[in-house]
Amino acid sequence: MSMILYHGEPNGPSLAVLAALAETGVAVECRPIDLLAGERHTLPGIDHPLARDMGLEGEGPVLVAAGEAMTESVFLAQFLDETAGGAGLQPTDPYAHWDMMMWCRQITERLAPAASLLGNLANAQGPLAAVDNTKFAAITGAIVNDDLRARWQALHDDQVDAAQVADSETKVDQAVERCEAKLADGRDWLMGEFSIADLETYGWLAGMASLRPAAFAAAPRTVAWLARVKARPSVAAALARATTAEPLRAWAPGPEINRWG
Amino acid sequence: MSDITLYHWEPNANSGKPMLALMEKGVEFSSHYIDMLQFDQHKPEYLAINPQGTIPAMTHGSRVLTESTAIMEYVNEEFAGPELMPADAQDRWRVRWWMKFMDQWLAPSFSMFGWKFFVGPNAVAAHGKDKLEEAIARIPLPERQIAWRKAVYGLFSEAEMAESGRRIGVGIRMLEQELGQHQWLASDTYSLADVNGFNLAYAMPLSQPHLANDEVTPNIMRWLRAIYARPATRACWKLGRTHMASRVAILEQDYIAPKDESEGISSGIRSELDSGALSR
Numbered sequence: 001m002s003m004i005l006y007h008g009e010p011n012g013p014s015l016a017v018l019a020a021l022a023e024t025g026v027a028v029e030c031r032p033i034d035l036l037a038g039e040r041h042t043l044p045g046i047d048h049p050l051a052r053d054m055g056l057e058g059e060g061p062v063l064v065a066a067g068e069a070m071t072e073s074v075f076l077a078q079f080l081d082e083t084a085g086g087a088g089l090q091p092t093d094p095y096a097h098w099d100m101m102m103w104c105r106q107i108t109e110r111l112a113p114a115a116s117l118l119g120n121l122a123n124a125q126g127p128l129a130a131v132d133n134t135k136f137a138a139i140t141g142a143i144v145n146d147d148l149r150a151r152w153q154a155l156h157d158d159q160v161d162a163a164q165v166a167d168s169e170t171k172v173d174q175a176v177e178r179c180e181a182k183l184a185d186g187r188d189w190l191m192g193e194f195s196i197a198d199l200e201t202y203g204w205l206a207g208m209a210s211l212r213p214a215a216f217a218a219a220p221r222t223v224a225w226l227a228r229v230k231a232r233p234s235v236a237a238a239l240a241r242a243t244t245a246e247p248l249r250a251w252a253p254g255p256e257i258n259r260w261g
Numbered sequence: 262m263s264d265i266t267l268y269h270w271e272p273n274a275n276s277g278k279p280m281l282a283l284m285e286k287g288v289e290f291s292s293h294y295i296d297m298l299q300f301d302q303h304k305p306e307y308l309a310i311n312p313q314g315t316i317p318a319m320t321h322g323s324r325v326l327t328e329s330t331a332i333m334e335y336v337n338e339e340f341a342g343p344e345l346m347p348a349d350a351q352d353r354w355r356v357r358w359w360m361k362f363m364d365q366w367l368a369p370s371f372s373m374f375g376w377k378f379f380v381g382p383n384a385v386a387a388h389g390k391d392k393l394e395e396a397i398a399r400i401p402l403p404e405r406q407i408a409w410r411k412a413v414y415g416l417f418s419e420a421e422m423a424e425s426g427r428r429i430g431v432g433i434r435m436l437e438q439e440l441g442q443h444q445w446l447a448s449d450t451y452s453l454a455d456v457n458g459f460n461l462a463y464a465m466p467l468s469q470p471h472l473a474n475d476e477v478t479p480n481i482m483r484w485l486r487a488i489y490a491r492p493a494t495r496a497c498w499k500l501g502r503t504h505m506a507s508r509v510a511i512l513e514q515d516y517i518a519p520k521d522e523s524e525g526i527s528s529g530i531r532s533e534l535d536s537g538a539l540s541r
């Protein structure tokens with residue numbers, strides 16, 4: 001049974017999964033879709049659309065395997081690694097594995113919603129506001145998940161919560177600080193060995209360098225690490241799939257901001 | 262003596278996940294009960310283990326582990342005993358997908374009801390509001406301070422409660438649908454997703470009697486009873502000290518009929534609060 005990966009421009013979770021795919025060499029057909037045109041919500045022939053609709057990641061990539069729509073970039077990367085019989089993207093030692101999963105959870109729970117909010121306001125809000133009402137209604141009408149539809153609507157209507165923006169900036173800064181601390185002992189990769197943590201963190205953080213340069217000013221190790229990740233053949237291959245000049249500016253509504261703070 | 266210590270509250274929600282995982286694996290551990298309603302989790306002894314002041318946490322030799330779901334994965338990988346992850350990669354993906362969905366979307370909604378109707382009122386009854394304010398001021402995580410203030414002063418907004426109520430309804434329907442596809446939540450193998458899900462869902466027939474019962478959600482009821490029948494589950498829930506954990510006994514009933522929403526969490530727990538039956 002052949003697998004299909006529907007992905008957006010190489011940024012955020014789409015970038016992480018495209019790079020994981022290249023690392024693992026699993027046979028998957030890649031189909032680029034325009035996330036900001038709502039194409040993720042009209043994928044053909046999926047009879048069990050649960051994950052596509054209710055995944056927390058928002059407009060992340062969708063991997064269709066045996067008719068099942070699979071989402072959540074960290075778990076897709078793990079799936080690809082395990083399908084390849086262990087391609088070296090996850091530590092085999094249980095404690096190191098725990099560390100990687102903890103790291104990825106911090107990134108997806110704290111950095112991802114923050115980066116997504118800032119990235120969308122800076123890059124997607126304008127284009128989305130320009131979409132005519134009939135077309136926008138058609139896009140949101142196809143979104144099954146009430147929460148995700150509300151995030152599309154808020155972005156379209158330019159509802160900006162200043163407190164959330166400030167909080168998101170802090171969270172991006174904190175993520176950079178966390179990377180800098182992790183890399184302080186001179187290691188090349190976040191977990192020591194290269195892993196999904198590098199891909200997931202890079203996916204969300206790379207686009208912040210232009211949006212929030214101050215966060216990186218005192219973080220030379222993180223800047224060097226970003227360059228190392230970018231130079232990985234898998235990441236270069238993922239970035240080469242871009243159909244726009246600046247894929248790191250391609251955003252679509254992402255994860256929601258944690259409700260408990 | 263075991264070199265594993267689990268710091269936990271009731272077999273319920275986040276604490277119950279690693280408790281039940283350890284018991285399913287047959288791993289011996291020292292149980293260190295943290296009384297959340299006495300704010301044990303913010304005392305210096307515990308902050309030395311987990312500076313965030315949240316439970317659960319586990320120590321294994323010199324290692325300190327936090328985050329309930331990640332602890333469960335560690336327990337499964339580190340120790341011998343029955344495998345709690347399926348062998349197939351896609352089944353494993355499904356385990357992880359459901360655990361994230363429950364941890365970060367569904368459980369916070371349940372938890373809002375739990376905190377409004379159980380944690381907050383109980384803490385007020387036990388300590389009084391003045392003492393509580395001092396206790397809250399000592400909480401390290403700002404977001405936990407917010408949650409405690411809302412619970413203690415009854416500040417959860419109607420919009421928040423309605424939103425959580427909506428999510429609970431959606432989540433229960435999704436669980437029912439998924440459990441119609443396989444024997445266990447994520448596949449035909451008992452897994453961490455079931456351990457996780459049981460901790461979230463075991464009392465649903467009491468707290469959401471209109472949404473979870475043998476008429477509306479037969480698959481959920483089959484699933485809950487099957488997990489309750491496991492020796493590890495019985496042993497785990499015996500470690501409970503409050504009324505909250507003893508609610509699990511509802512699963513001994515062979516048939517649970519639908520009841521009105523008004524007989525659910527708010528009224529049920531409140532009336533028991535009044536009669537002082539909540540804590541021993």
Ligand SMILES: N[C@@H](CCC(=O)N[C@@H](CS)C(=O)NCC(=O)O)C(=O)O
Nearest residue numbers: 274275314315316317328329330405
């Ligand atoms: N994501 C963490 C959450 C831990 C957490 O917040 N636990 C709650 C109890 S379920 C807690 O420690 N509350 C104590 C407090 O807020 O004072 C996990 O899954 O372990």
